[in-house]
Amino acid sequence: MLLALDIGNSNIVIGTSENGRWKHQWRIQTDTDKTADEYAVLFHNLFSEADLTYREFNRIIICSVVPQLTQTISEVFDKRSPTAPLVLNGKVKTGIEVKTASPQSVGADLIADAVGAYEVFKDNCIVVDFGTATTLMVVRNPGELIGGSICAGLKVTIDALVGKAAQLSQIPLEPSPDVIGKNTMEAMQSGLVLGHLCMVEGLITRMKGQLESDSVKVIATGGLAEKVSVHTNYFDVVDPMLTLDGLRVIMDRQ
Numbered sequence: 001m002l003l004a005l006d007i008g009n010s011n012i013v014i015g016t017s018e019n020g021r022w023k024h025q026w027r028i029q030t031d032t033d034k035t036a037d038e039y040a041v042l043f044h045n046l047f048s049e050a051d052l053t054y055r056e057f058n059r060i061i062i063c064s065v066v067p068q069l070t071q072t073i074s075e076v077f078d079k080r081s082p083t084a085p086l087v088l089n090g091k092v093k094t095g096i097e098v099k100t101a102s103p104q105s106v107g108a109d110l111i112a113d114a115v116g117a118y119e120v121f122k123d124n125c126i127v128v129d130f131g132t133a134t135t136l137m138v139v140r141n142p143g144e145l146i147g148g149s150i151c152a153g154l155k156v157t158i159d160a161l162v163g164k165a166a167q168l169s170q171i172p173l174e175p176s177p178d179v180i181g182k183n184t185m186e187a188m189q190s191g192l193v194l195g196h197l198c199m200v201e202g203l204i205t206r207m208k209g210q211l212e213s214d215s216v217k218v219i220a221t222g223g224l225a226e227k228v229s230v231h232t233n234y235f236d237v238v239d240p241m242l243t244l245d246g247l248r249v250i251m252d253r254q
Contacts, residue, residue: 002057193228
């Protein structure tokens with residue numbers, strides 16, 4: 001059985017896969033203060049709910065953008081599982097060539113997203129990942145990650161504004177009924193939620209223009225993808241499991 005872990009700045013997404021299908025998925029909060037033993041207990045409890053143990057995972061892959069947790073969580077499985085985890089980095093054979101100015105600085109999650117997206121489309125595509133940051137990455141035929149945009153995430157932007165404006169309260173992650181907000185709450189929802197989507201749509205349009213193609217497919221993923229994607233028609237596919245799908249493809253290629 002395959003175990004895939006996507007360690008992000010806000011959440012750790014965990015999935016188990018067998019015969020090419022995801023069987024279980026968990027999302028927990030990232031905590032850099034936890035020790036390996038604490039994470040071991042946490043994972044044990046999650047696995048127990050699904051009648052699983054550490055010993056059942058004969059393939060493990062870790063994708064991490066939190067360096068201080070990469071070794072901590074690797075240690076958990078080094079001690080308890082029958083195989084050492086594969087940590088995704090620039091040396092791992094992925095099937096995607098990173099052709100940016102600094103390939104070594106591209107996040108492992110973005111590489112996994114690119115692999116998952118290209119596996120779906122087998123053609124030029126754009127991956128939009130709504131996470132702590134909102135990232136847009138371009139994959140070009142024949143499987144080249146050529147670059148993209150990194151923006152402040154929607155929740156980060158909202159938290160920053162609320163934290164700096166004493167008279168503003170936290171707002172729901174929903175667009176306002178009209179772009180012209182009738183009160184402070186609606187105006188914030190218009191500016192932040194709709195404004196964020198307009199930014200993403202504008203970047204997608206410009207990226208397609210640079211690629212000189214209107215047929216470029218766009219896929220959305222990340223923790224907020226399902227919530228925001230219903231308010232735009234710019235996405236051909238919405239797949240919250242894209243990063244884990246990419247990790248599974250990468251593991252199959254080893």
